[in-house]
Amino acid sequence: MKTQDTSFFTIPFGPCHPSSGHFHAVLTLDGEQIVNVEPDPGFLHRGFEKLMEYRTYLQNAPLVDRICILDPFAAELGYVNASEQVLGIDVPERGRFIRVIMAELGRILSHTTWIGVTAMVLGQDSGRNIAFGDRESIIRINEIVTGGRIYPCFFIPGGVRRDLPDEFPALISELFKRIEKNLEQYDYLIFNNDTFRLRLEDVGLLNAENAIDYGATGPNLRASGVKADVRRDDPYEVYEQLDFDIITQEKGDALARFMCRRMEMEESMKIVLDALDKIPDGDFKNKKFRPTSKAGETETYFCLESARGEQCYHMVADGTDKPYRVKVRGPSFSHTLVEFPKCARNATIADIPAIYWSLDPCPADVDR
Amino acid sequence: MKTMTSSFFEPLKLLKNLFKKPMTLIFPMESLPPLEYYRGRQLLDPEKCVGCGMCSKVCPNDAIKMVEYGEKKCPEIHMGKCCFCGLCAENCPTKALEMTGDIFIAGYDKTFAVYDPEKLSHRE
Numbered sequence: 001m002k003t004q005d006t007s008f009f010t011i012p013f014g015p016c017h018p019s020s021g022h023f024h025a026v027l028t029l030d031g032e033q034i035v036n037v038e039p040d041p042g043f044l045h046r047g048f049e050k051l052m053e054y055r056t057y058l059q060n061a062p063l064v065d066r067i068c069i070l071d072p073f074a075a076e077l078g079y080v081n082a083s084e085q086v087l088g089i090d091v092p093e094r095g096r097f098i099r100v101i102m103a104e105l106g107r108i109l110s111h112t113t114w115i116g117v118t119a120m121v122l123g124q125d126s127g128r129n130i131a132f133g134d135r136e137s138i139i140r141i142n143e144i145v146t147g148g149r150i151y152p153c154f155f156i157p158g159g160v161r162r163d164l165p166d167e168f169p170a171l172i173s174e175l176f177k178r179i180e181k182n183l184e185q186y187d188y189l190i191f192n193n194d195t196f197r198l199r200l201e202d203v204g205l206l207n208a209e210n211a212i213d214y215g216a217t218g219p220n221l222r223a224s225g226v227k228a229d230v231r232r233d234d235p236y237e238v239y240e241q242l243d244f245d246i247i248t249q250e251k252g253d254a255l256a257r258f259m260c261r262r263m264e265m266e267e268s269m270k271i272v273l274d275a276l277d278k279i280p281d282g283d284f285k286n287k288k289f290r291p292t293s294k295a296g297e298t299e300t301y302f303c304l305e306s307a308r309g310e311q312c313y314h315m316v317a318d319g320t321d322k323p324y325r326v327k328v329r330g331p332s333f334s335h336t337l338v339e340f341p342k343c344a345r346n347a348t349i350a351d352i353p354a355i356y357w358s359l360d361p362c363p364a365d366v367d368r
Numbered sequence: 369m370k371t372m373t374s375s376f377f378e379p380l381k382l383l384k385n386l387f388k389k390p391m392t393l394i395f396p397m398e399s400l401p402p403l404e405y406y407r408g409r410q411l412l413d414p415e416k417c418v419g420c421g422m423c424s425k426v427c428p429n430d431a432i433k434m435v436e437y438g439e440k441k442c443p444e445i446h447m448g449k450c451c452f453c454g455l456c457a458e459n460c461p462t463k464a465l466e467m468t469g470d471i472f473i474a475g476y477d478k479t480f481a482v483y484d485p486e487k488l489s490h491r492e
Binding site for chain 1: 391402403404405406407422425426427428451452453454455458459467
């Protein structure tokens with residue numbers, strides 16, 4: 001909104017703002033109230049879709065990790081599934097189970113980071129410290145299993161790069177004991193804290209109809225009462241063999257989105273334990289896949305449930321060892337560009353961090 | 369779920385933190401040891417290397433160049449370009465390359481980042 005009227009005041013939110021995470025939006029204010037939010041993405045643009053056209057199917061696996069730094073396993077999982085479909089490669093059952101286990105750990109990793117950042121931007125530093133401690137212990141398991149801390153580069157077309165170590169179940173039970181103990185701490189410090197709840201209740205309302213119209217997916221959609229989850233609606237990998245519930249909330253405000261994510265952490269832990277019980281022995285990798293494997297002339301569309309919502313890959317292959325075109329649909333794109341301005345309108349300026357982080361966007365995923 | 373209690377003695381619970389171990393490490397003095405499979409810088413065994421160039425072909429970032437070393441070709445790795453994915457070590461047919469836990473590879477100029485076969489074959 002361009003105006004000379006002195007009753008309006010514009011201030012930038014980001015890209016170098018502690019609570020924006022490199023996302024830029026221009027807020028127009030009337031006093032304390034927000035009149036308009038103009039999102040301006042592009043600060044983190046790295047051109048992944050073009051870069052992927054110059055790399056082979058194997059070389060793209062380390063690249064897609066970087067799409068969303070906080071949830072690398074989901075980005076990898078979508079990419080390898082799409083490329084397996086164009087390459088025509090099967091994956092052994094054990095490989096699929098290992099992928100699901102690591103993808104669910106990735107979801108917990110992403111949600112703990114989100115708890116930490118949210119606690120920080122809303123002024124609760126103890127919550128931040130505990131959450132980042134949890135994140136560190138999950139990262140340590142990443143390091144043991146995959147060899148990388150932040151960028152695992154673990155899934156490749158045809159399976160996974162390494163089998164789970166023998167001590168993995170023990171590590172997981174130790175980790176979950178820690179997270180369960182800390183979830184009580186989070187409840188005490190954040191989710192049941194009156195100061196927090198007052199800041200979040202009836203803030204950034206998004207009803208079910210609007211959430212669908214605005215392209216919301218994942219926890220943001222489920223918090224509005226819509227029972228939609230790709231893991232259940234269109235099962236990929238081995239999710240149809242696993243027991244889990246889909247967490248939904250009714251109200252669709254910031255608090256509902258918070259609670260949805262908090263309960264999803266428990267659900268993810270349930271999935272990991274269930275998958276560890278059912279994991280079969282055998283190969284974890286299809287040896288048919290070579291670094292120079294060529295795809296057929298075909299195209300595919302694959303979507304999965306990442307920590308933030310639906311992550312989709314549209315891949316076109318032209319018969320060479322490199323994809324002809326890859327389109328990535330990141331969940332955060334609609335969260336920041338559509339839902340955030342709609343939710344933030346008519347809120348006060350102090351509610352902006354609460355609304356923004358209740359949507360849990362990843363600016364790296366928006367710009368790609 | 370536990371609810372928030374408002375006891376007068378609640379803040380005294382914080383005192384028990386005085387007897388706990390610190391959660392962080394003070395970096396230059398002590399650091400977290402890298403684990404077995406950690407992907408740090410590569411280590412080359414020039415005797416095993418047959419100079420096939422597979423590592424430079426699979427490298428996603430074009431960080432590896434094959435250079436003359438003695439009578440054959442061996443990899444030279446630019447650590448500034450390397451993303452430590454470990455595909456070179458994994459796809460090496462003779463396992464001449466391996467990933468080590470060496471992460472302290474920072475230097476003061478760009479030439480420090482180029483690891484020729486000689487430098488690459490020495491630990492530290």
